Amino acid sequence: MTARDPGKLDRIIAEARRAAEARDQGYRERALKIYPWICGRCAREFTRANVRELTVHHRDHNHDNNPPDGSNWELLCLYCHDNEHQRQLEATGGRSNAAPADSVSTYAPFADLKELLGKKQPPK
Numbered sequence: 403m404t405a406r407d408p409g410k411l412d413r414i415i416a417e418a419r420r421a422a423e424a425r426d427q428g429y430r431e432r433a434l435k436i437y438p439w440i441c442g443r444c445a446r447e448f449t450r451a452n453v454r455e456l457t458v459h460h461r462d463h464n465h466d467n468n469p470p471d472g473s474n475w476e477l478l479c480l481y482c483h484d485n486e487h488q489r490q491l492e493a494t495g496g497r498s499n500a501a502p503a504d505s506v507s508t509y510a511p512f513a514d515l516k517e518l519l520g521k522k523q524p525p526k
């Protein structure tokens with residue numbers, strides 16, 4: 403008799419939430435599906451154990467530009483990704499108006515990891 407289906411509503415909400423998260427995080431997942439887990443610069447290979455150190459770089463530095471064919475993405479290890487943005491900063495005179503949001507969320511948490519791995523870099 404009742405038209406209510408709380409289970410269905412929950413699924414719809416969960417679905418919407420997933421879709422919203424997918425918009426933000428999806429490109430990493432997709433990039434990892436499209437490309438082999440190898441750094442595009444130093445050719446370091448990655449496995450499930452250390453894939454966290456593999457990051458998605460946006461070639462045009464616009465993280466909203468996520469074409470489904472992955473043509474704006476490049477998989478880079480933490481170090482090479484850092485170098486890539488360092489170069490970009492130098493190229494723009496130490497200022498980047500296209501602040502790479504991907505770098506903030508993706509490799510800031512691994513700042514300590516760099517030190518653990520013995521690759522100390524001076525703070526920016």
Ligand SMILES: [Zn+2]
Nearest residue numbers: 441444479482
């Ligand atoms: Zn690399």
Ligand SMILES: [Zn+2]
Nearest residue numbers: 458459460502
């Ligand atoms: Zn990047």
